[in-house]
Every structure is written in C-alpha cells, then in structure tokens.
Amino acid sequence: xxxxxxxxxxxxxxxxxxxxxxxxxxxxxxxxxxxxxxxxxxxxxxxxxxxxxxxxxxxxxxxxxxxxxxxxxxxxxxxxxxxxxxxxxxxxxxxxxxxxxxxxxxxxxxxxxxxxxxxxxxxxxxxxxxxxxxxxxxxxxxxxxxxxxxxxxxxxxxxxxxxxxxxxxxxxxxxxxxxxxxxxxxxxxxxxxxxxxxxxxxxxxxxxxxxxxxxxxxxxxxxxxxxxxxxxxxxxxxxxxxxxxxxxxxxxxxxxxxxxxxxxxxxxxxxxxxxxxxxxxxxxxxxxxxxxxxxxxxxxxxxxxxxxxxxxxxxxxxxxxxxxxxxxxxxxxxxxxxxxxxxxxxxxxxxxxxxxxxxxxxxxxxxxxxxxxxxxxxxxxxxxxxxxxxxxxxxxxxxxxxxxxxxxxxxxxxxxxxxxxxxxxxxxxxxxxxxxxxxxxxxxxxxxxxxxxxxxxxxxxxxxxxxxxxxxxxxxxxxxxxx
Amino acid sequence: xxxxxxxxxxxxxxxxxxxxxxxxxxxxxxxxxxxxxxxxxxxxxxxxxxxxxxxxxxxxxxxxxxxxxxxxxxxxxxxxxxxxxxxxxxxxxxxxxxxx
Numbered sequence: 001x002x003x004x005x006x007x008x009x010x011x012x013x014x015x016x017x018x019x020x021x022x023x024x025x026x027x028x029x030x031x032x033x034x035x036x037x038x039x040x041x042x043x044x045x046x047x048x049x050x051x052x053x054x055x056x057x058x059x060x061x062x063x064x065x066x067x068x069x070x071x072x073x074x075x076x077x078x079x080x081x082x083x084x085x086x087x088x089x090x091x092x093x094x095x096x097x098x099x100x101x102x103x104x105x106x107x108x109x110x111x112x113x114x115x116x117x118x119x120x121x122x123x124x125x126x127x128x129x130x131x132x133x134x135x136x137x138x139x140x141x142x143x144x145x146x147x148x149x150x151x152x153x154x155x156x157x158x159x160x161x162x163x164x165x166x167x168x169x170x171x172x173x174x175x176x177x178x179x180x181x182x183x184x185x186x187x188x189x190x191x192x193x194x195x196x197x198x199x200x201x202x203x204x205x206x207x208x209x210x211x212x213x214x215x216x217x218x219x220x221x222x223x224x225x226x227x228x229x230x231x232x233x234x235x236x237x238x239x240x241x242x243x244x245x246x247x248x249x250x251x252x253x254x255x256x257x258x259x260x261x262x263x264x265x266x267x268x269x270x271x272x273x274x275x276x277x278x279x280x281x282x283x284x285x286x287x288x289x290x291x292x293x294x295x296x297x298x299x300x301x302x303x304x305x306x307x308x309x310x311x312x313x314x315x316x317x318x319x320x321x322x323x324x325x326x327x328x329x330x331x332x333x334x335x336x337x338x339x340x341x342x343x344x345x346x347x348x349x350x351x352x353x354x355x356x357x358x359x360x361x362x363x364x365x366x367x368x369x370x371x372x373x374x375x376x377x378x379x380x381x382x383x384x385x386x387x388x389x390x391x392x393x394x395x396x397x398x399x400x401x402x403x404x405x406x407x408x409x410x411x412x413x414x415x416x417x418x419x420x421x422x423x424x425x426x427x428x429x430x431x432x433x434x435x436x437x438x439x440x441x442x443x444x445x446x447x448x449x450x451x452x453x454x455x456x457x458x459x460x461x462x463x464x465x466x467x468x469x470x471x472x473x474x475x476x477x478x479x480x481x482x483x
Numbered sequence: 484x485x486x487x488x489x490x491x492x493x494x495x496x497x498x499x500x501x502x503x504x505x506x507x508x509x510x511x512x513x514x515x516x517x518x519x520x521x522x523x524x525x526x527x528x529x530x531x532x533x534x535x536x537x538x539x540x541x542x543x544x545x546x547x548x549x550x551x552x553x554x555x556x557x558x559x560x561x562x563x564x565x566x567x568x569x570x571x572x573x574x575x576x577x578x579x580x581x582x583x
Binding site: 094095096098099191192205231234235237299300303304306307314318321322323324325326327328330331332333334335336337338339340342343346351352354355356358359362369371372373374375376377378379381413414428429430454 | 486490491494495496497498499500501502510513514516517518520521522523524525526527529532533534535536537538539541544546554558559561562563564565571573574575576
C-alpha cells in the first residue's frame with residue numbers, strides 16, 4: 001500500500017515509530033500528484049519545492065507534533081506567505097499575501113507539510129468548481145463529473161489521495177457538499193470555532209473554515225489543530241477548545257438522532273434517499289434512537305441565503321478595485337478604472353452575486369429583501385433550537401444528488417443553487433455540520449449530513465465514528481476501496 | 484416586482500462593474516428569476532420577528548492601546564498595481580463627471 005493512500009493517523013503511527021521519515025511521505029504524495037493532476041486538476045498551485053524543504057527540516061523535529069509530517073492542502077482563499085492566493089479569481093492574479101492565515105500558521109506549528117493551494121469556485125461562490133477562473137476540477141470518482149464546490153479542489157485532492165487532509169471553507173455548504181460528492185469526510189465547525197483571520201471574506205456572518213479527511217478520526221485531528229480563539233478574529237469564540245479526538249469513541253448508544261423529514265422531499269434522488277435511510281438503520285443498530293422531525297422552515301433557507309450572502313459579498317468584494325493589490329485595467333479616471341477592472345477581473349457568478357447583493361441592500365429594497373431575509377434567519381435559528389430540545393443531533397442527505405456532469409448546471413444559476421438546499425440552513429443558524437460517506441449510488445458517493453447544536457462538534461464526531469464502525473464504510477478511495 | 488433593465492444598469496453602476504447592453508439584458512433575466520424565487524419569503528408571517536445579522540452575540544472587542552509591530556510599507560505595497568514612492572498611484576479622482 002502506498003504511503004499516500006494511508007490516513008494521517010496511520011502515517012503518524014509509522015512516523016513516531018521511526019519506520020518512515022516525512023520525506024518518504026512527500027515522495028509518495030508528489031508521485032501521486034503527478035499521476036493524478038493531469039486528470040483531476042485539484043490544485044491551482046502545487047508547492048513541491050517548499051514541501052520538500054519542509055520535510056527535510058522536519059526530519060529532526062519533534063515527532064510528537066500533532067500533524068508531524070502529514071501532507072495537507074489548503075484552499076486557495078487562505079493566505080499563505082510565499083505562494084499566490086488567487087481565490088480562484090482573475091482579479092487576484094497575481095496576489096502574494098504578506099502574511100499567513102491563522103489556520104496556516106497553526107498547520108505549520110503542528111508539523112504539517114503544505115503541498116499546495118486547491119482549486120475553488122471564484123471567491124467560494126459556486127457548487128461545482130466550474131466557476132474557477134483557472135480551470136474546472138474533475139471528480140476522482142468519475143472524471144466527467146464535477147467534484148462539487150466551492151471547496152471542490154480540497155475535496156478532490158483528499159479523495160484522489162493527493163494529500164491526507166485539507167482545509168476548505170463553508171459559507172453555504174462549500175465543505176460538506178463537495179465532501180459528499182467526492183466521498184470524503186468534511187466538517188463545517190460552529191461559526192466562530194475556527195479563526196477566519198487570513199481567509200478571504202465572502203459572507204462574513206456565514207463563512208467558516210473546516211477540515212476534509214478520508215476518515216472521521218483524521219477529521220477530528222485536523223479540527224483539534226485549527227480550532228480555538230484568535231485575538232485577530234473578534235468573531236472567534238473565546239473558550240478553551242475541547243479534545244475532539246478524545247470524543248470519538250463514545251459510541252452512538254443512547255443518542256437521539258432527528259431525521260429532518262423536510263430534507264427528504266421530492267427533490268432528493270431516490271439513490272440518495274435510500275442510502276441515507278439505510279444510514280438511519282445503522283444508527284439504530286448502534287443503539288441510537290431515530291426520531292422524525294418536521295422543520296418546515298428549512299425550505300425558506302435557500303431564498304433567504306441568496307439575499308443575505310450576496311448582500312454581505314457585495315460589501316466584502318468592494319475592496320477589489322485595482323488600487324492596492326491584484327489586477328488593474330487602466331482608464332483615465334478612477335471610477336472608469338474601477339468599473340473596467342471589475343468587469344475584466346470578476347467572473348459571471350461573482351458579478352451576479354455582487355449585483356444581487358447591491359440590489360437587495362439598495363434604498364427602497366432593503367426592507368423587502370435583506371431585512372426580510374434576516375427575519376427568516378431568526379425563524380430558522382429558533383426552529384433548530386426547538387429540534388435540539390428533543391434531539392442530540394440531526395441528520396439529512398448532504399446533497400440532494402450525487403455528482404452531476406460538468407457543464408450540466410452552469411447556465412442555470414438556480415439549479416446550481418439547489419445543490420446546497422440541505423446545507424444552507426446550517427450556516428444561517430451558525431451550527432456545526434459534517435458530511436460523511438454513507439455508500440455509493442450507481443458508483444458515485446452519497447453523503448450523510450449530521451448537524452449538531454452550537455459547539456456540538458464532539459457529538460457529531462462521536463456519531464460519525466459510530467457510523468463508520470456500524471456500516472464498515474470508512475476511508476473510501478475511488479477505484480481502490482469502495483466501502 | 485419586475486426588475487427593469489434600467490434598474491439593473493443602475494445596480495451595475497453602483498457595483499462598479501462595466502457592462503454591455505447584451506450583458507445587462509442577460510443579467511436582468513437572471514436576477515429577475517432569483518428575485519422571483521426569493522419572493523417565496525413573502526409567504527411567511529414575520530410580524531414581530533427580530534432580524535438576525537449574526538448568530539453569536541457580537542460586542543466590541545477592545546485591546547490595550549500599545550504600539551506593536553505592523554506590516555510595514557514595503558509589505559503593504561508589494562502587491563500594488565501601480566506604485567509611486569511610498570504611495571498607491573491611481574488615475575485622477577476629482578474633476579470626474581458622474582456620467583453613467
């Protein structure tokens with residue numbers, strides 16, 4: 001078995017026992033990247049030189065570091081010194097950040113080897129990675145299909161074993177949905193659990209960084225490294241973070257898991273519904289109680305999100321004006337320079353969302369659209385609170401469909417938005433959510449979404465680990481290991 | 484409520500994005516479809532419901548007013564599209580007709 005296909009926890013065992021050195025993993029990883037990248041194209045930038053240098057430095061470092069020698073990929077909207085951060089956009093090509101994002105600093109301090117910056121929909125707006133200004137990424141399970149998005153590159157890189165784990169960001173499902181489509185584990189932590197310092201902002205009240213991995217244990221290990229309060233992010237929660245790995249083996253016995261009936265509706269593919277229903281039976285087998293929950297408000301989450309997120313984005317993306325960084329189109333006066341730069345620098349989806357947000361916030365429409373959406377957000381928060389009064393965690397499909405074909409939805413924005421119908425409510429309520437593989441439908445991975453109460457990551461991980469044990473579905477690799 | 488091309492032209496201007504007439508036409512259709520979908524929110528009774536802009540309690544975070552190392556001029560300017568000495572240089576700002 002090649003080193004690149006092993007999980008981080010397996011690799012750490014071998015490294016600590018002195019059986020291998022970090023450079024051995026790097027060799028295996030870049031061999032894999034060279035094989036897979038021409039097809040998968042998960043990366044915007046592969047950082048082989050710095051990764052090799054880092055692995056050499058680590059040889060004599062402290063092997064008890066939590067991610068010692070582990071190859072990790074980082075989504076291209078997280079700042080890292082010495083590399084470009086393009087956010088999948090032409091407008092940030094080129095842009096070399098003068099500082100490291102807090103999560104990148106934490107990865108480095110934990111002994112990780114950063115192998116590259118992964119592809120994404122431009123400014124994290126999209127559900128297929130097709131809106132990247134660089135190139136689309138392909139799903140390792142079927143190269144004709146999309147990996148999901150916006151963190152499609154991070155999900156595909158882990159699925160193709162081009163790294164053991166990766167970081168993504170999730171504003172409306174951008175970690176969970178690609179995790180689902182690529183058959184890997186992905187978690188969006190509670191809003192504020194992980195510092196956003198150095199994450200290029202999309203919708204600041206919704207954005208959250210989180211881990212991808214091939215199994216639940218690795219997901220918990222990476223979460224342990226990245227979470228915690230950061231004085232540089234005033235929205236990060238000030239508390240002593242718990243030990244997530246320690247919570248893994250508590251089992252699902254005695255848990256009450258709510259099945260959100262409203263997310264099993266007509267829009268969900270039969271194959272997905274079947275796998276997720278079978279997952280409920282696994283939980284019962286593991287001693288959990290399944291309870292059907294009605295949450296009629298969730299269908300209003302998508303329209304509310306498509307007012308709130310673009311409104312925040314229209315303000316956040318005002319900074320791309322050709323003055324301080326990124327590209328510029330020249331013109332004789334400054335407003336023409338702004339308009340020409342933004343015309344040339346932004347892609348179609350980003351323009352659509354900036355304009356939608358500008359409209360929703362503009363005089364005369366603010367009350368009808370933006371304020372209304374914020375009130376609906378309150379109702380969503382309350383309905384989740386009600387559900388968590390009766391349940392420990394909730395479950396649903398992550399995505400209503402398995403991986404769709406490239407180009408299938410690119411001309412129909414609403415059809416693309418529907419791919420996030422199950423994940424968006426979680427962001428609006430700021431809750432932790434994760435997607436874990438729960439089998440295949442016609443050869444394509446199906447994701448099970450687990451949703452927890454605020455700071456309920458431990459309950460999610462515990463249930464997810466119990467599901468791996470009960471179902472035997474753990475560490476799937478396309479073409480190599482399909483359960 | 485029906486979105487017109489003239490409204491979209493104004494929104495494009497406010498958004499500082501230059502657009503051709505063809506692009507404005509396409510955008511009018513697409514934004515209209517999304518806003519029609521958002522009209523679904525009108526089904527809900529929101530009387531007396533408070534808006535939520537953030538899910539966690541937000542308060543001002545203060546720190547001691549002490550001098551710390553900052554990023555520095557060179558780093559701040561390293562990505563400048565057009566630099567003049569220690570400044571970002573831009574095209575002329577005043578004497579600009581606000582023509583759309």
